[in-house]
Amino acid sequence: MPGRRRKLQVAALLLLFCVCSSAGIICRAQLVDQFKPADSYLVNCGSAKGTTVSERNFAADGAAPLTVSTPQEILAGTSANGVSSFDNSALYQTARIFTGPSSYTFPINKQGRHFVRLYFFPFIYQSYDLSTAKFTVSTQDVLLLSDFQQPDKTAPLFKEYSLNITRDQLIISFKPSNGIAFVNAIEVVSVPDDLIADVAQMVNPVQQYSGLSTQSLETVYRVNMGGPKVTPNNDTLSRTWLNDQKFIMNPSVTKKVVYGKTIKYKNGGASSLTAPDVVYSTATELAASNTSNALFNMTWQFDVDAGFSYLIRFHFCDIVSKALNQLYFNAYVGGFFAQHDLDLSEQSMNQLATAIYVDVVLSSNDASSKLSISIGPSTLNNAFPDGILNGLEVMKMGSGSGSAFTVGSSGSKKILAVIIGSVIGVIGLLVIVLLLVLLCRRKKTDDKQHSKTWMPFSINGLTSLSTGSRTSYGTTLTSGLNGSLGYRFAFNVLQEATNNFDENWVIGVGGFGKVYKGVLRDDTKVAVKRGNPKSQQGLNEFRTEIELLSRLRHRHLVSLIGYCDERNEMILVYEYMENGTVKSHLYGSDNPSLNWKQRLEICIGAARGLHYLHTGSAKAIIHRDVKSANILLDENFLAKVADFGLSKTGPELDQTHVSTAVKGSFGYLDPEYFRRQQLTEKSDVYSFGVVMLEVLCARPVIDPTLPREMVNLAEWGMKWQKRGELHQIVDQRLSSTIRPDSLRKFGETVEKCLADYGVERPSMGDVLWNLEYVLQLQDADSSTVSDVNSMNRIVDLSSQVQHVGALESISMTMAEAGASHEPDHDLSDVSMSRVFSQLIKAEGR
Ligand SMILES: *[C@@H]1O[C@H](CO)[C@@H](O)[C@H](O)[C@H]1NC(C)=O
Ligand SMILES: *[C@@H]1O[C@H](CO)[C@@H](O)[C@H](O)[C@H]1NC(C)=O
Ligand SMILES: *[C@@H]1O[C@H](CO)[C@@H](O)[C@H](O)[C@H]1NC(C)=O
Ligand SMILES: *[C@@H]1O[C@H](CO)[C@@H](O)[C@H](O)[C@H]1NC(C)=O
Numbered sequence: 001m002p003g004r005r006r007k008l009q010v011a012a013l014l015l016l017f018c019v020c021s022s023a024g025i026i027c028r029a030q031l032v033d034q035f036k037p038a039d040s041y042l043v044n045c046g047s048a049k050g051t052t053v054s055e056r057n058f059a060a061d062g063a064a065p066l067t068v069s070t071p072q073e074i075l076a077g078t079s080a081n082g083v084s085s086f087d088n089s090a091l092y093q094t095a096r097i098f099t100g101p102s103s104y105t106f107p108i109n110k111q112g113r114h115f116v117r118l119y120f121f122p123f124i125y126q127s128y129d130l131s132t133a134k135f136t137v138s139t140q141d142v143l144l145l146s147d148f149q150q151p152d153k154t155a156p157l158f159k160e161y162s163l164n165i166t167r168d169q170l171i172i173s174f175k176p177s178n179g180i181a182f183v184n185a186i187e188v189v190s191v192p193d194d195l196i197a198d199v200a201q202m203v204n205p206v207q208q209y210s211g212l213s214t215q216s217l218e219t220v221y222r223v224n225m226g227g228p229k230v231t232p233n234n235d236t237l238s239r240t241w242l243n244d245q246k247f248i249m250n251p252s253v254t255k256k257v258v259y260g261k262t263i264k265y266k267n268g269g270a271s272s273l274t275a276p277d278v279v280y281s282t283a284t285e286l287a288a289s290n291t292s293n294a295l296f297n298m299t300w301q302f303d304v305d306a307g308f309s310y311l312i313r314f315h316f317c318d319i320v321s322k323a324l325n326q327l328y329f330n331a332y333v334g335g336f337f338a339q340h341d342l343d344l345s346e347q348s349m350n351q352l353a354t355a356i357y358v359d360v361v362l363s364s365n366d367a368s369s370k371l372s373i374s375i376g377p378s379t380l381n382n383a384f385p386d387g388i389l390n391g392l393e394v395m396k397m398g399s400g401s402g403s404a405f406t407v408g409s410s411g412s413k414k415i416l417a418v419i420i421g422s423v424i425g426v427i428g429l430l431v432i433v434l435l436l437v438l439l440c441r442r443k444k445t446d447d448k449q450h451s452k453t454w455m456p457f458s459i460n461g462l463t464s465l466s467t468g469s470r471t472s473y474g475t476t477l478t479s480g481l482n483g484s485l486g487y488r489f490a491f492n493v494l495q496e497a498t499n500n501f502d503e504n505w506v507i508g509v510g511g512f513g514k515v516y517k518g519v520l521r522d523d524t525k526v527a528v529k530r531g532n533p534k535s536q537q538g539l540n541e542f543r544t545e546i547e548l549l550s551r552l553r554h555r556h557l558v559s560l561i562g563y564c565d566e567r568n569e570m571i572l573v574y575e576y577m578e579n580g581t582v583k584s585h586l587y588g589s590d591n592p593s594l595n596w597k598q599r600l601e602i603c604i605g606a607a608r609g610l611h612y613l614h615t616g617s618a619k620a621i622i623h624r625d626v627k628s629a630n631i632l633l634d635e636n637f638l639a640k641v642a643d644f645g646l647s648k649t650g651p652e653l654d655q656t657h658v659s660t661a662v663k664g665s666f667g668y669l670d671p672e673y674f675r676r677q678q679l680t681e682k683s684d685v686y687s688f689g690v691v692m693l694e695v696l697c698a699r700p701v702i703d704p705t706l707p708r709e710m711v712n713l714a715e716w717g718m719k720w721q722k723r724g725e726l727h728q729i730v731d732q733r734l735s736s737t738i739r740p741d742s743l744r745k746f747g748e749t750v751e752k753c754l755a756d757y758g759v760e761r762p763s764m765g766d767v768l769w770n771l772e773y774v775l776q777l778q779d780a781d782s783s784t785v786s787d788v789n790s791m792n793r794i795v796d797l798s799s800q801v802q803h804v805g806a807l808e809s810i811s812m813t814m815a816e817a818g819a820s821h822e823p824d825h826d827l828s829d830v831s832m833s834r835v836f837s838q839l840i841k842a843e844g845r
Contacts, residue, residue: 528571
């Protein structure tokens, strides 16, 4: 323990309950700055000598004042090499083996909370193979491990309990169930009394939970959000905090934040003992702000044992706001509200960068084997979509005396949780049916056959590059949003990069001109789009357009990395997309077929990109030419939307350009737009619906060689969808692997997108949401359907269904676009207007 010793200021133990909002936060004053544990036993079991681990001295086994009672004790050791890769490896080199019921006795100087930590690593010693050991560990009052067997024979296991010890001595007993028991190291260390309060808020039903002070707790997860792993020597209470990355379900909607200044601790909030500074000074933040992601929760998922109650402690510290009262968000545990519209400023007594924590209890009725923790944007009006989490502790609750933590040796039984009453009416029925269907399904393994065999192929659409953000000319391109025009290339540089605009390097052609593959001197691949010299567009408009384009940055948009306006050229330089167009992976090429999950992920990526175009800047940007040839795939098959340079900001219609403004591709064209020349984001939604069908059926959207009723995919697809037989026309390579409920939801989403009138169609955000759900349905396997996670989805679904359900009353007729047009050889690639179109200045929306 640290030598510097300040006065123990525990005396106050101010229990200021500043009950906040409906959910109630427990804020307690903690005046303790430094902490000197009254009891501190660190035992290196099985060893005749002590060892130092993380600056902490573990004493030799059997040293006074602790006593060991064991009928036959064996001090065992293994080689240092065998354990060297583990944290605290020195502790795992030795073990005490028990051949009969045995115990360690620790005198307790000060009653109250203690951490009891147990270290196990099964090695082979003489005739003892510790991995065969099966045993029970208990104290006088609490069963810690019951018939415990090491789940993973090759890795150490660490267990931490927090017990309120109300006796003068603690006896930890080991009882072999079939031969031997063992332990490598033990810690018994005092914990500040006020670390765990007596009360917390239950999430369902919302009510106060009291009685925590006598509860036995087992730490199952302790996580430092957005920050490094914290080892015992960096925490006054010698706790280990893991990084959260591996628990995040949707990393793309999160970002890490690190705060360089001092964290404040105030009475009524957390103390520096609640969690170390490094926990509060880093966080995972919703990468919301200006992108599509604003609509999403960030979610961490933890495997836990179902059937137990859990105490969940959120650690918060507003290290992101520039001013008070700007950060509002919601926190959820297992799909239930843990905090509504949490305002950290209010909780931390109007100081930024001040640590607080919130304790909630999830009852055993609601805990399934996957515990999900979410932070999502507040629904308060005007709240800027954001949210953070700095740290999280998940503690399994035993009960008071005689409590038991039965620890499943490996995968715990999934418990079917039943929801009744929360879901009402038709929607409820729908959901339950869905749940049942899911339960009855067997998980089918994903078709991964292509993952290793993907090959580069010739690109027949517009395309482009990896992340080349640096050129060989020493100029770092701005990838942020502040770069005004991106990088200005010299003409001769592009000439060289494209082998003097070599016709053999053309990877795409359109009315605007050609797209060339290019290689810069530093080997960065680029796609060079050279405006047709005959283009009507003036240079000024060209520059205006570049300015707009270079401000659009999104993971799912093909990035513009530069331009060239020398010699009246109008050239745009894009990132090169290794895997070409989505279309080329669906039909008409030798590319291996994509499986359903890959296709869904591509749709989701593209939907994200479009959603960003629609909502990411003050004025919506309408793509106007959404099609499978405009969705490109990078080397990792990440989908990015291309060609939004053609986009106009919407939704106003430029009256002077009516005749030429109709743009888009046959087969994808919004019939409403076609009829009324009315351009809205919903035109993109329509086209995206057609893309979804194309992805499902893997055929051209207009195929004049087919019988008349089949020519137009949108019409053909909707015909089957309306009959409820969409499966009849699914790409045969997929049909055996798509789960019916996934297909059903997909079909419904397509149908909504293809609604005749824009107002009836969902927003891109809704489409995105639905697609993620479709993916979940595909992923779900019968044993996890009862998970918290799927329950969240069900809750989500009901609101979603209500939302779109309202639209169903209006009859949907199929779009007449396409079939009435003169069929031509695969018209879907033909853009109806120039690329370098003039931007329409849209008024505020
Ligand atoms: C431990 O439990 C006793 C009651 O058995 C209670 O009075 C005491 O406050 C508890 N200590 C802590 C630190 O919760
Ligand atoms: C942990 O402590 C060590 C010194 O004991 C220090 O070098 C290291 O930076 C600390 N790590 C963190 C994450 O604070
Ligand atoms: C996001 O939008 C807000 C307000 O609309 C603006 O203040 C902020 O600068 C934007 N952030 C970025 C990274 O563009
Ligand atoms: C976040 O998750 C909660 C609980 O699962 C859900 O009710 C809520 O609708 C989600 N919010 C968003 C924006 O997805």
